[in-house]
Amino acid sequence: xxxxxxxxxxxxxxxxxxxxxxxxxxxxxxxxxxxxxxxxxxxxxxxxxxxxxxxxxxxxxxxxxxxxxxxxxxxxxxxxxxxxxxxxxxxxxxxxxxxxxxxxxxxxxxxxxxxxxxx
Numbered sequence: 001x002x003x004x005x006x007x008x009x010x011x012x013x014x015x016x017x018x019x020x021x022x023x024x025x026x027x028x029x030x031x032x033x034x035x036x037x038x039x040x041x042x043x044x045x046x047x048x049x050x051x052x053x054x055x056x057x058x059x060x061x062x063x064x065x066x067x068x069x070x071x072x073x074x075x076x077x078x079x080x081x082x083x084x085x086x087x088x089x090x091x092x093x094x095x096x097x098x099x100x101x102x103x104x105x106x107x108x109x110x111x112x113x114x115x116x117x118x119x
Contacts, residue, residue, distance in 0.1 A: 001015075001019060001082070002015040002019060002020070002029065002031070002082060002095040002097070003031075003082040003083050003084040003093045003094055003095040004082070004084040005019075006031065006033070006084065006093035006095070007084035007085055007086045007087070007091065007093050008087070010086065010091070012031060012032075012033045012093070014029055014031070015029060015095070020097055022099065025099075025100060025101065026101065027080075027097040027098060027099050027101055028070045028073070028076065028097065028098035028099075028100075028101030028102050028103065029070075029095060029096070029097050029098070029101075030044070030048060030067045030070055030071060030095070030096045030098075031093065031094060031095045031096075032044045032047055032048075032093075032094050033091055033092065033093050033094070034091070034092045034094075035090060035091055036090055037092070038092055039083055039092035039093070039094045041081060041094070041096075044094050044096065045071065047067075048067040048068050048070075048071045049068060049071070050068075051064065051065045051066075051067055051068035051069075052065070052068045052072075055068055055069065055112070057112065057113070057114050058108075058109055059108065059109075060105055060106065060108045061103055061108055061112070066103050069102060069103055069108065069111075069112050070098055070101070070102040070103050071096075072111075072112055072113075073098065073101075073102025073103070073111045073112065074110070074111040074112070074113070075100055075102065075107075075110075075111050076098040076099065076100060076101070076102050077099065077100070078098070078099045079096055079097065079098055079099070080096070080097045080099075081094070081095070081096050082094070082095050083095070
């Protein structure tokens with residue numbers, strides 16, 4: 001639903017919390033878009049993993065690394081994935097939701113770890 005809404009409106013922004021609410025909590029959400037190139041799950045994840053180069057391990061996240069930290073958040077156990085294409089066919093939109101959500105202040109050091117080859 002979230003990706004379809006982005007494709008309809010052309011707006012790349014977080015979906016309203018009520019669309020991501022499971023009753024007990026609001027899901028975490030990452031999203032991406034691609035112009036004139038099919039957006040795959042692999043492309044989205046690669047883009048978000050690049051943010052990890054800017055992440056300062058051992059500290060809370062920042063706005064420019066929140067897709068990375070949500071993607072690797074240890075406590076997130078389930079995901080939902082959706083994608084949609086704009087009506088004119090030029091844009092692809094992809095959304096991944098996470099349950100439970102990540103990016104919780106003061107919980108980064110318990111959920112975001114150095115890669116094994118850098119530890």
